[in-house]
Amino acid sequence: MMKKIIKPILWLALLVILIFFPKLFGIYYTNVFVTFAIFATYAVAVNVLLGYTGLLSFGHAMFFGFGGYGTALALKHIDGIALMPAIGIGFLAAMLLALVLAPVVTRVSGTAFAMVHLAFGQLFYILALKLRNITGGEDGIGNFPIPAFTIPGLISFPMKGDPVNFFYLAMVLLGISLWLMWFFTKTPFGQIQVGIRDNEKRIDYLGYKIPQTKAIIYVVSGAFTGLAGSLYGLFHNLVSADGSLGAMISFSPIIAAMVGGVGSFFGPIWGTAVFQVIEELTHRFTDRVELVMGVTLILVVMFAPSGIMGFVNTMKMKWHAYTASKAKMEKTS
Amino acid sequence: MDPTTSMYVAQGIHGIAYGMVLFLIASGLTIIFGMMGILNLAHAAIFMLSGYFCYQIIFLTGSFWAGLVLAPIGTAIFGIFLERVFMRSIRGAGHLGELILTLGISLVILGLVKIFWGTQSLPMQVPDILQGMVNLGGLDYPIYRLFIIGMSLVVLILMVLLLYKTRLGKIVRAAVSDRDMVNALGINIPLVFMLVFGAGCWLAGIAGVAIAPILTVFPGLADQVGMDAFIVVVTGGFGSLAGAFVVSIIFGLLSSYGVQFISQLAPVLMVIFMAIVLSIRPNGLFGVKE
Secondary structure (H helix, E strand, C coil): CHHHHHHHHHHHHHHHHHHHHHHHHHHHHHHHHHHHHHHHHHHHHHHHHHHHHCCCCCCCHHHHHHHHHHHHHHHHHCCCCCHHHHHHHHHHHHHHHHHHHHHHHCCCCCHHHHHHHHHHHHHHHHHHHHCHHHHCHHHCEECCCCCCEEECCCEEECCCCCHHHHHHHHHHHHHHHHHHHHHHHHCHHHHHHHHHHHCHHHHHHCCCCHHHHHHHHHHHHHHHHHHHHHHHHHHHCEECHHHHHCHHHHHHHHHHHHHHCCCCCCHHHHHHHHHHHHHHHHHHHCCCHHHHHHHHHHHHHHHCCCHHHHHHHHHHHHHHHHHHHHHHHHHHC | CCHHHHHHHHHHHHHHHHHHHHHHHHHHHHHHHHHHCCCCCCHHHHHHHHHHHHHHHHHHHCCHHHHHHHHHHHHHHHHHHHHHHHHHHHCCCHHHHHHHHHHHHHHHHHHHHHHHHCCCCECCCCCHHHCCEEEECCEEEEHHHHHHHHHHHHHHHHHHHHHHHCHHHHHHHHHHHCHHHHHHCCCCHHHHHHHHHHHHHHHHHHHHHHHHHHHCECCCHHHHHHHHHHHHHHHHCCCCHHHHHHHHHHHHHHHHHHHHHCHHHHHHHHHHHHHHHHHHCCCCCCCCCC
């Protein structure tokens, strides 16, 4: 009963905080929060594949990069394109890539799946560096025009050089994507993927087509990753091979999902938050981000293999067991 | 020999030399995977670390031969340390945990290397006897690359003899096919694991030393060569030595002829080859269906 009242209040409070965020915390933290929200969505999209279906991809940066490059190229080369279609092109580019790759990658699983993605991710990274006339090589595509967000005849928000407006746009788009993915995992179809993770053979015997099911999830995950990448490119007004396609971009959402808790929907968001804080702090003292990330990974795997959410759950269970045993003791004495 | 033919032959030997180095890395990776079920993502970093060890030993003693012998041994000891401290404690945490752990280890190695040796490329001198060219029927070819091929062949033959002619090799092969059964027969599997892990790191160490004078030593080495080795293992089939050998040589040739004809996009060829192989045989060229 209490939960039913508290939950909407909490969501409402979150919404209010988000609306007044730029006013409350200033431009710097608004930008930090946009980065956080983009990577949180990215981590959730990866986790839809990793936690719910058990497919680990070491190359999701290619979808991230496809989203970014798709949007940037569209804005640079198509005259008079509006903002939303450009973002849509990034989304579709990543989705198309996932569709093309799906027939190959859904045939392998486990370690081979991860390694195939590592290879493909690296392939696109090299391509982005070498195809200089399209992607701009090491410099990437920078300073492309960003049109204002307009609803014809109603409103128009300038986006370029206006972080507050961009913050609201990003929040709305990322919020919708998060909700859609959450909804997706709750549908019966979303439940099949959990089944595939836990017992692939059994789902097969039940008459579901495994490769096709995996392919759909793969495309969903890739497309939302592309959306996050597209927003990331717009946010920095720059897409580059290292910033959008590099190996670290593939690893960071996996790390976030691991730290937050694989298999829980909100875990990766917490994980991203923790990592954002760690990165903010380490950047102030040192630039050895790899070292900090590596040490965090080792510590998490060795001491909290199911992440923050898993850790919280175990603690909760222990607390319940403790209170229950205490109550029992009081009863008997 | 006319110039065109000699160019093709030279590129071919280049390719075989690179393929042999790839095989040294990939063989360690594939044996460790076959036996322990761990895909050691830190393998590439360990390979790079060996190059740095060698640089340091040459810096201290001035002798390339000392580096060639000692650096792989140091790498093997480091590998055994990793196995004892980290891998063993997370046995049974599943593939995901192992992948993430080894990824973390490789990031830490990369970070530490940057702290100790910086990010610039460190050049390495080979002794006079290995410098210069040798005449192969009208074709001048660098001795050092021939030396790499020769050394790799010696290591390969030693490895095959060890695996197929000794009792230890028999145990290792048995453990690859059924670890629990071998354990039940009273053989100390954790000890064998440790030895195999050390041997795999030793092989990677030799590769690291062998390639260091050609490419110089720099932090990107792990990504550049290590990635190729991972692709080799995936394409050749996990746990298959023969597959690793065949695919290594194919990749070596692909990359050297690829650089010759489409220099910009040579790395793409390997990935395309992998995609074709995997779409026909999902478990790799020589892989066995589980």
